Amino acid sequence: MGHINDIGSAIGRLAREAEPNLVEIRRDLHAHPELAFEEHRTASLIARELTRMGIEHQTGVGQTGVVGTIQGGRPGPTLVIRADMDALPIHEQTGLAYASRTAGKMHACGHDMHSSTLLGVAGILAQLAPDIAGTVRLLFQPAEEILGGAAAMIQDGVLDGVDMALGFHNHPELPVGRFAAVRGATYAACDRFRITVRGISGHAAYPHSTVDPIVAACHLVASLQTVVSREINPLDPCVVTVGAMHAGTVHNIIPDACELLGTIRTLGLAVRGQAEAALRRICTGLDATFRTQTALDWNPGVPPTLNADRVLDGAVAAVRRQLGEVFDAGEPSMGAEDFAMIAARVPSFVLRVGSGAAGRDDHLHNSSYQPDEACIGLGAQALARAAVELLAG
Numbered sequence: 549m550g551h552i553n554d555i556g557s558a559i560g561r562l563a564r565e566a567e568p569n570l571v572e573i574r575r576d577l578h579a580h581p582e583l584a585f586e587e588h589r590t591a592s593l594i595a596r597e598l599t600r601m602g603i604e605h606q607t608g609v610g611q612t613g614v615v616g617t618i619q620g621g622r623p624g625p626t627l628v629i630r631a632d633m634d635a636l637p638i639h640e641q642t643g644l645a646y647a648s649r650t651a652g653k654m655h656a657c658g659h660d661m662h663s664s665t666l667l668g669v670a671g672i673l674a675q676l677a678p679d680i681a682g683t684v685r686l687l688f689q690p691a692e693e694i695l696g697g698a699a700a701m702i703q704d705g706v707l708d709g710v711d712m713a714l715g716f717h718n719h720p721e722l723p724v725g726r727f728a729a730v731r732g733a734t735y736a737a738c739d740r741f742r743i744t745v746r747g748i749s750g751h752a753a754y755p756h757s758t759v760d761p762i763v764a765a766c767h768l769v770a771s772l773q774t775v776v777s778r779e780i781n782p783l784d785p786c787v788v789t790v791g792a793m794h795a796g797t798v799h800n801i802i803p804d805a806c807e808l809l810g811t812i813r814t815l816g817l818a819v820r821g822q823a824e825a826a827l828r829r830i831c832t833g834l835d836a837t838f839r840t841q842t843a844l845d846w847n848p849g850v851p852p853t854l855n856a857d858r859v860l861d862g863a864v865a866a867v868r869r870q871l872g873e874v875f876d877a878g879e880p881s882m883g884a885e886d887f888a889m890i891a892a893r894v895p896s897f898v899l900r901v902g903s904g905a906a907g908r909d910d911h912l913h914n915s916s917y918q919p920d921e922a923c924i925g926l927g928a929q930a931l932a933r934a935a936v937e938l939l940a941g
């Protein structure tokens with residue numbers, strides 16, 4: 549590699565040159581949001597840009613994903629950088645000129661910016677390729693919002709021969725220009741459950757001749773509150789939420805069944821197993837108490853997203869050299885991220901990229917989310933510098 553500062557100024561210059569096009573691409577993607585595993589237009593726009601930059605790539609990976617490859621001029625390890633591409637089923641309320649043209653779909657999690665940021669990284673690294681030691685594999689991943697796209701791409705072999713991985717997410721609670729890094733678990737495990745409490749239906753006037761699933765289900769919801777409060781160590785974060793409860797039709801019939809839907813979120817593997825075991829036990833106990841028949845459908849989602857110290861330290865040092873002292877203290881989030889599937893297999897780090905616009909109080913998945921687009925160029929610089937230095941070792 550040439551002088552480390554020469555690399556830094558080259559990255560800065562290339563990012564500034566690319567920025568107008570990256571913003572234009574982001575706005576194009578924003579106007580045309582696509583939901584999980586439907587990212588056909590998004591993928592072809594990305595493939596078109598990679599072709600324009602002369603970057604070798606493959607489409608149709610993990611259904612609608614795209615993989616680009618940049619071969620460095622010298623031998624070295626293989627680094628993955630991953631961006632997600634999918635939008636959300638939200639009706640956009642921003643009123644922007646480039647607002648979603650599809651009713652009920654919106655890029656409200658900023659994956660449009662992630663895709664354009666990674667295209668920015670691709671352009672920078674392609675031009676610096678002779679100075680890079682190793683290989684950069686760029687993953688444009690579908691279906692993050694349903695926690696399914698990473699697994700689909702892994703199944704298609706995108707982690708074969710990979711030594712480490714970088715992910716990133718925009719964070720509107722951080723002002724643009726700021727970054728954050730969380731040691732250890734940065735995002736939570738998220739598992740889903742569906743519980744069906746079966747009773748025996750009958751007339752509301754004669755409850756003794758029925759088995760009432762609603763009363764039993766109400767006790768179940770209350771008992772589930774004791775998983776966190778009475779069983780899990782208070783120093784281990786855990787959330788149990790019942791988000792839906794469906795039963796009955798009218799005021800004078802005790803129904804046959806009551807269905808509950810919920811999630812459990814945890815930051816550690818041990819507490820994840822402990823919470824699942826408690827849920828199973830409480831469901832079993834319900835039947836002995838209320839004469840019901842309870843069925844639990846446990847749907848494992850993603851593990852916690854664990855940052856590897858070595859990758860985090862290397863990346864943070866590189867970002868500091870590129871952009872100065874730009875890091876704020878970050879805390880783990882109880883939200884889930886399917887990059888966890890990648891981080892569970894190769895040493896990884898997820899960089900939090902500030903996207904908060906001045907004077908706004910935005911949050912993700914909100915129908916009025918308006919990030920500061922300067923996070924695209926800054927994010928591209930940060931990730932490109934981190935990639936070059938992590939590969940150089």
Ligand code: NI
Nearest residue numbers: 657658659717
């Ligand atoms: Ni997201």
